[in-house]
Amino acid sequence: MSFRFLLVVFLVLTNSTIFSQSQNVHIYICFGQSNMEGQGKIETKDTIIDNRFQMVQTIDCPNLGRKKGNFYPAIPPLAQCYTGLSPADYFGRTMIQKLPDSITVVVINVAVGGCDIRLFDKDLYTNYTKTYNESWFLDKIKNYSGNPYLHLIELTKIAQQKGVVKGILLHQGETNNGDINWPTYVKTIYNNVITDLSLDANLVPLLAGEVVHKDQGGKCAEMNSIIATLPKFIDNAYVISSNGCAIKDDKIHFNAKGYRELGKRYALKMLALLEN
Known part of the structure; x- marks a missing residue:
């Protein structure tokens, strides 16, 4: 059997594998702080899903019967073991409702409540692992192997064995409220994700x-004017309005109804981009 024949067989098998893995499995990376973790009450209707909406489990959760790195139907919570409904939930549900039946949507949600955006900067993250020197915060970092960014990248590489990354969803800003350098921090993280x-x-x-x-009394509402500038820093960035999305009494977090609406808005924007 000639070397040339073996090489041809290898190339055919490799290309067919890539084709089958990437065509119909759409991966979405989700990261941020507590609103991306999800603080909404999970209701019965939120646990009924189409198996075309999948998740990659980000940490071991014995209470959910899930192991890190495995694929599961995307039944909330999608981040950690005891979080709630998040924007990622109804992002995925809306996507599969609108996309062809042949498409599966996979989300990977690595989020840390209370974190500075620079916790996801692979060169600076060690300066932000103790933004809050309390167990509720430190344990989350520990669960992500001490490095949430690298944890997210490694999980995405697992998912890439089955599909292709189509987009990145971010919800963060409360901890960086008023920091005009936030868009440059996000740009660095985005560029790192693209490269890595x-x-x-x-x-x-x-x-x-x-x-x-602001018109809902948001305690960090001034951050929205900074978030609005992000497309000036990243050509392929888009801002998703939260105006009118129902909120909790703390005026920082959305409630379940708000997350459902916000997730749909993320999805409708992504669907429009896919059509272009």
Whole structure:
């Protein structure tokens, strides 16, 4: 059997594998702080899903019967073991409702309540692992192997064995409220994700959600004017309005109804981008 024949067989098998893995499995990276973790009450209707909406489990959760790195139907919570409904939930549900039946949507949600955005900067993260020197915060970092960014990248590489990354969803800003350098921090993280996962920035948009609005009494509402500038820093970035999304009494977090609406808004923007 000639070397040339073996090489041809190898190339055919490799290309067919890549084709089968990437065509119909759409991966979405989700990261941020507590609103991306999800603080909404999970209701019965939120646990009934189509198996075309999948998740990659981000940490071991014995209470949920899930192991890190495995694929599961995307039944909330999608981040950690005891979080609630998040924007990622109804993002995925809306996507599969609108996309062809042949498409599966996979989300990977690594979020840390209370974190500074620079916790996801692979060169600076060690300066932000103790933003809150309390167990509720430190344990989350520990669960993500001490490095949430690297944890997210490693999980995404697992998912890339089955599909292709189509977009990145971000919800963060409360901890960085008023920091005009926030868009440059996000740009660094976005560029790192694109490079470390060998992605094409022209094909992988970043969708960033607003925090609770001023007209709803949002305690961090001034951050929205900074979030609005993100497309000036990243060509393929888009801002998702949270105006009118129902909120909790703390005026920082959305409630379940608000997360459902916000998730749909992320999805409708992503669907529009996919059509272009």
